[in-house]
Amino acid sequence: MKNIENQIREAFEKLAPNQFEALLSKSKTEKGKEIVMVENKRQKNTLVTGIMALAAALVLFVGGAFGTNLYRMNYRVATQVSLDVNPSIAIHMNQKEKVLEVVPLNEDGKKVIGTMDFKGSSLEVTVNALLGSMLRSGYLNEIANSILVSVEGQDTATNQTVQQHITKVLEEVLQQEAFAGSILSQTLQPDESLQSLASSHQMSVGKAKMVQEMVAGTDKYTFEDLSDLSIHELNLMQQTAATPLEKLQSSGTASEKAYIGEDAAKEIVLQNLSLTEEQISGYHIEYDWEKGTFVYEMEFFAQGVEYELDINAATGEILKLEKEGKLVEKQPEGNPVQQSPGFLPAEKTQPDNISQSTAVSDTVIGEDSARTIALQHAGLTENAVRKFKCQLDREHGRMVYEIEFEAAGYEYDYEIEAKDGFILKAEKELD
Numbered sequence: 001m002k003n004i005e006n007q008i009r010e011a012f013e014k015l016a017p018n019q020f021e022a023l024l025s026k027s028k029t030e031k032g033k034e035i036v037m038v039e040n041k042r043q044k045n046t047l048v049t050g051i052m053a054l055a056a057a058l059v060l061f062v063g064g065a066f067g068t069n070l071y072r073m074n075y076r077v078a079t080q081v082s083l084d085v086n087p088s089i090a091i092h093m094n095q096k097e098k099v100l101e102v103v104p105l106n107e108d109g110k111k112v113i114g115t116m117d118f119k120g121s122s123l124e125v126t127v128n129a130l131l132g133s134m135l136r137s138g139y140l141n142e143i144a145n146s147i148l149v150s151v152e153g154q155d156t157a158t159n160q161t162v163q164q165h166i167t168k169v170l171e172e173v174l175q176q177e178a179f180a181g182s183i184l185s186q187t188l189q190p191d192e193s194l195q196s197l198a199s200s201h202q203m204s205v206g207k208a209k210m211v212q213e214m215v216a217g218t219d220k221y222t223f224e225d226l227s228d229l230s231i232h233e234l235n236l237m238q239q240t241a242a243t244p245l246e247k248l249q250s251s252g253t254a255s256e257k258a259y260i261g262e263d264a265a266k267e268i269v270l271q272n273l274s275l276t277e278e279q280i281s282g283y284h285i286e287y288d289w290e291k292g293t294f295v296y297e298m299e300f301f302a303q304g305v306e307y308e309l310d311i312n313a314a315t316g317e318i319l320k321l322e323k324e325g326k327l328v329e330k331q332p333e334g335n336p337v338q339q340s341p342g343f344l345p346a347e348k349t350q351p352d353n354i355s356q357s358t359a360v361s362d363t364v365i366g367e368d369s370a371r372t373i374a375l376q377h378a379g380l381t382e383n384a385v386r387k388f389k390c391q392l393d394r395e396h397g398r399m400v401y402e403i404e405f406e407a408a409g410y411e412y413d414y415e416i417e418a419k420d421g422f423i424l425k426a427e428k429e430l431d
Helices: 002-015 020-029 041-075 107-113 123-137 156-174 192-200 205-215 223-227 231-240 262-272 367-378
Strands: 079-084 088-093 099-104 146-153 182-188 249-251 280-290 293-302 305-312 318-325 386-395 398-407 410-417 423-430
Touching (some): 079 205, 099 107, 107 123, 146 231, 156 182, 192 205, 205 231, 262 280, 367 398, 367 423
Parallel strands (some): 146 182
Antiparallel strands (some): 079 146, 280 293, 293 305, 386 398, 398 410
16 A cells, blocks of 8 residues: 555655645545535646656566567577587577677678578578588588587576577488588687687687687787687587587587598507507597698507697698607618608618717717717718707717708708717707
């Protein structure tokens, strides 16, 4: 009752300021008496007009609130879904999961969308059409079969529901293809700094988040190093990483058909080092990105020696070989090691013009001898190299020659034991 009285009080205050209390007092004084009402047309009209104005205001208020809510449900972006292969595309949806707009984030995204208009379409229809366009254009195939789905919005439960829905749609479409797809998916909360980073690199927020997490805590590469890679290449890297991304859900396996494959890389290395599968332990291999080239980064132990290698993932060329621990003698003449192009085995070796007695003397072999060892090992002549550097240094209690030079588009890096000419490290990388 008090609430009703307060509402009446507020209404009268607006219509006739300072008159409510007087009217209420008079009504109490005249209680029980017959009151003769004299019609006053002016007052009646004022009262009716006021009541109508009050009602109109109430309608406007309720209608405005309803209209605002209706606008939010139908026209405001509630969830953003991004699809990344190399094309990057953002799908803006309202609360009813109806598409408001599909936005290309790079040139490949524009090609995928073409002239298609998705406004008012369901998410399922839109994803089906975009995926079909990617397949027809060759962005998704048996060689590059990875796609990233990212769902961004304030409501976590909605994000997860949409994520599951899209993943199911993609799986159903890809099952009809001649190859198996690999689907990565994640949910995100709005982040202005991440949005700015994504915009500056012409990519989706989802891809920016994935790259950001891959470079976090490592000095091997920067955001810029990985930002131009396709989702398939990033998928291969994180799939074989020692610590894959925890928040990234994965379905299917990334195709290795563009590369020689992990098994082939392992076989090449074992053959070059004359080792068997049973002789190695602590084996680990993963994809890595080195100076614009995809490589297999391989580590293992064998016969008391720790090996680290980089193998070109496309050609099988061994670009780098390092070994620490017990030194392995050079292979006998009758059993030469079969070498792939560019292979640099770290082994004991002597140049043709240095005698055995010189190599094992108490003094160092000399810079000229170290130079000859390195060039002969690399299969190069004096005239073929440039920027040659040689420095005598002490490492792990022994004297070594550190040698660097360039030739035919490659950088060479050697460490040669100064006392007897052992090659402790031999690396060859693209310049």
